[in-house]
Amino acid sequence: MRASGCCILLCAFLIAMPVAAEEEADQIIEHRVAGFRDIGTSFRNMTTELKSSRPSIAAVQSNARVISGYTAHIPGWFVPGSEPRAKPAKGWFASLRDWLFSPNTLAATDDVESHAKPEIWTQRAQFDTAYRNFKTEAETMVRTSQGTDIAAMKMQLRKLEHTCKACHDTFREDID
Numbered sequence: 294m295r296a297s298g299c300c301i302l303l304c305a306f307l308i309a310m311p312v313a314a315e316e317e318a319d320q321i322i323e324h325r326v327a328g329f330r331d332i333g334t335s336f337r338n339m340t341t342e343l344k345s346s347r348p349s350i351a352a353v354q355s356n357a358r359v360i361s362g363y364t365a366h367i368p369g370w371f372v373p374g375s376e377p378r379a380k381p382a383k384g385w386f387a388s389l390r391d392w393l394f395s396p397n398t399l400a401a402t403d404d405v406e407s408h409a410k411p412e413i414w415t416q417r418a419q420f421d422t423a424y425r426n427f428k429t430e431a432e433t434m435v436r437t438s439q440g441t442d443i444a445a446m447k448m449q450l451r452k453l454e455h456t457c458k459a460c461h462d463t464f465r466e467d468i469d
């Protein structure tokens with residue numbers, strides 16, 4: 294009796310462990326997508342502002358700071374294990390396991406959608422370079438927005454945009 298009780302506990306532990314890891318990865322992916330959406334919104338706000346006839350420099354500054362603030366988080370968004378899952382993501386065993394152990398069966402079977410390419414994890418040096426270029430231009434954008442030179446801000450925004458595009462071209466699937 295005691296031996297079989299132990300076995301049941303041990304089995305439950307072994308089965309539950311990967312579920313925890315998966316949930317953690319899902320959370321990282323959710324943060325990542327939400328973060329990039331914020332970056333996208335701030336970028337759009339800056340574009341709209343700098344296109345207007347009387348741009349609000351305060352708005353450019355605050356949006357530039359949002360983007361620059363996110364640069365510190367980006368490395369943590371792409372840790373090992375946060376790769377997008379292959380679809381269909383789960384075999385019968387994983388599905389059954391989630392169904393048995395998840396308090397919310399629907400959420401567990403519905404994977405978070407990611408458009409990150411696997412190359413991020415296989416060509417890390419190149420990805421890091423794309424990240425560093427972006428960080429540099431995002432920081433320069435903050436500095437440029439401290440001044441009053443709208444033309445310089447527009448130019449810097451274009452430079453920043455190039456770094457977004459450079460990374461997306463190689464490391465993000467097309468989103469339409």
Ligand code: HEC
Nearest residue numbers: 329330332333336407408409423424427456457460464465
């Ligand atoms: C170092 C690489 C990198 C840089 C630089 C980068 N991105 Fe991204 N971006 C990604 C990846 C990878 C994804 C996909 C994330 C996912 O779906 O898991 C993404 C996703 C997005 C999304 C879509 C989020 C969604 O709704 O799914 C937006 C919007 C976005 N990025 C905007 C920007 C903007 C604007 C910039 C520049 C100011 C930028 N990104 C810079 C890699 C980058």
